[in-house]
Amino acid sequence: MQDVNDQTPPEGAVAEPMVFRDESGELNRVYVDTVAEAIEASDAARLRELLDDVHEADLGDLIEALAPDERPRLIELLGADFDFTALTEVDDAVREEILEELETSTVAEGVRDLDSDDAVRILESLDEQEKAEVLDQLPALERVALQRSLDYPEESAGRRMQTKFIAVPPFWTVGQTIDFMRETDDLPETFYEIFVIDPAARLLGAVSLDRLLRSKRPVTIQEIMDDEPDRVVATQNQEEVARLFERYNLVSAAVVDDSNRLVGAMMVDDIVDVLEEEADADIKQLGGVNSEEELSDTVLYTQRSRFPWLFVNMCTALAAASVIRFFEGAIEHMVALAILMPIVASMGGNAGTQTMTVAVRALATRELGKANAWRIIRREAMVGVLNGLAFAIILGTLASLWFDTIDLGLVIGLALMTVLLFAALGGIFVPLTLNRLGVDPAVSSGPFVTSITDIVGFFSFLGIATFWFGI
CATH class of the missing domain: 1.10.357.20 (SLC41 divalent cation transporters, integral membrane domain)
Incomplete structure (x- = not known):
């Protein structure tokens, strides 16, 4: 008779895929233990099998559920297959502990593949010396873009913005713009509008993707662009920006500097994080708790x-x-x-x-x-x-x-x-x-x-x- 607690399938049976979460939405304890066992055994292949197609938010929850010494080991075993975006989904204290244990080269390699706003969140967790070492190992263009974001005040739009965006001159046609996007490999992963700029990179307008695709190819961008696009200033507080998104139901907005030069784009997914953080801070402070306190703190x-x-x-x-x-x-x-x-x-x-x-x-x-x-x-x-x-x-x-x-x-x-x-x-x-x-x-x-x-x-x-x- 087979033990009911035995997780091994009977001989000849096909093992069912392990469930990441149970019916109540909580992490499956058996799954977490299995991942921990694979880390203990240094079984990188098993880890890749277990974590294949796991969303970065779920991976963040898993990392927090692991023992402190298992977290950096998981990243090292997965190597290039580890999505560093998951580190933006964990408590600040957990992220800092993990980054302290990782080699600078590992962090630099992981940051290279991230959106600029996610990369900035990870770099913020490093001390100045480690931050400089990571930036030195990045390509020049990426290093300059990240350093510019880090130079903006904390909790500002400049820290939250995406530095990758699509900007075209007003005299381009719809056809040219569409062909440019089709032929360019290094486009933002997600975008909802095309920005229009002059030769000095000053923001002139914006064209939503749906309007672009509905227009005829010979039509110029200037004819269909919005002359008053939604915009925020890079030094503006992130809470003020979040209120603008909430009040006007924005999906994205241009980020400009004090001279109205386009420097980035703010996306709604970043604003959701801001709203959650601000609400979390308010609730904690009402109870007389430090807004920075996390469940992972000592x-x-x-x-x-x-x-x-x-x-x-x-x-x-x-x-x-x-x-x-x-x-x-x-x-x-x-x-x-x-x-x-x-x-x-x-x-x-x-x-x-x-x-x-x-x-x-x-x-x-x-x-x-x-x-x-x-x-x-x-x-x-x-x-x-x-x-x-x-x-x-x-x-x-x-x-x-x-x-x-x-x-x-x-x-x-x-x-x-x-x-x-x-x-x-x-x-x-x-x-x-x-x-x-x-x-x-x-x-x-x-x-x-x-x-x-x-x-x-x-x-x-x-x-x-x-x-x-x-x-």
């Missing part, structure tokens, strides 16, 4: 990156605790206050976080600004009032029944109305104020909003109770 690095905002949170919690200490006499006389106090703080904290999250995201996407700030503030205040009234009725009724006194229900109801209103106002005013001061609201809003809701919640509940009951 324990000590993660601990150090999270410590500062935990320390700030501790300080704000001490401020809230001092408010409670001010009313310790009232708490001693009425134990019910101590029981209900966390509910008020929790409700205020959650309400503040809701408003803050919406405000921070709206500021990041430029949906919230001077033009509509007061309208949004009024809206959030009304939401706070209505929610405060609703929960005052609900929790006030429950507290009255629980402790058999209507007065306590009225006290907690009034406190909830107060704290939910201040939570809404704090959740909108804090991000707006920080943004006005030039501080990233995603990074700094959380502790301040939490401290406001805690202090207001404790002070209003205990203060109203002290006055109401004359404690």
Whole structure:
């Protein structure tokens, strides 16, 4: 009888291809283990068989699933068959660890076959000396193009652009342009439009591929080109460029320098990566986590990156605790206050976080600004009032029944109305104020909003109770 755990097919049977992912979309653990075994055995042929036709994104996931010492070994065994694009799909920390273990010549050979934007992402992970050594081993034209991209600021369009594009003069005909593309081997792997330039490489216009193919061969490019093509400046922040693509549903755009000379093209696939990175950073920062933190980071690095905002949170919690200490006499006389106090703080904290999250995201996407700030503030205040009234009725009724006194229900109801209103106002005013001061609201809003809701919640509940009951 064959063992059910045995992966070897019965004699005479044809082995089915191993599945890369299971039904839930997760990496097949058996597949990962099989790749690891092939690496351990230095079986390059088996690795090529296992990884044949695997997409670079899936290959990136596989690399992250392997042990750290197996990752560079996989690349070395595959040699020229390894697609270095996969290294742009892994965490920054993983990519840096792999590149540290690889020979400079291996990195240079792998970078040569990449699109310029992918090559730049890998070169960014190297220190200056290693970067220079890799660039020195590249052909002159590729080296100059990559160095020009690296000279642009980080997180700019120049770092993200493709340096390969098709540009023609305006007097060419449609036929000439089509013949040029058919006869030229070194074309961009993906492109959606032809750019039109003058002798100084200044951008004059663009022609989409569909319009080009619909036009007659004798028609000149100037007759069919768009005189106002979509363009971005190479020094422009990548987040601003992403918003332009999102707002106007762009697929590609020309990248120009300050003199309107064409230097590259921005593609929608690059923008998708930018949008994902920016959203990821915003979510992490809202939680008080360093935007650069990755799952592959070490324990000590993660601990150090999270410590500062935990320390700030501790300080704000001490401020809230001092408010409670001010009313310790009232708490001693009425134990019910101590029981209900966390509910008020929790409700205020959650309400503040809701408003803050919406405000921070709206500021990041430029949906919230001077033009509509007061309208949004009024809206959030009304939401706070209505929610405060609703929960005052609900929790006030429950507290009255629980402790058999209507007065306590009225006290907690009034406190909830107060704290939910201040939570809404704090959740909108804090991000707006920080943004006005030039501080990233995603990074700094959380502790301040939490401290406001805690202090207001404790002070209003205990203060109203002290006055109401004359404690």
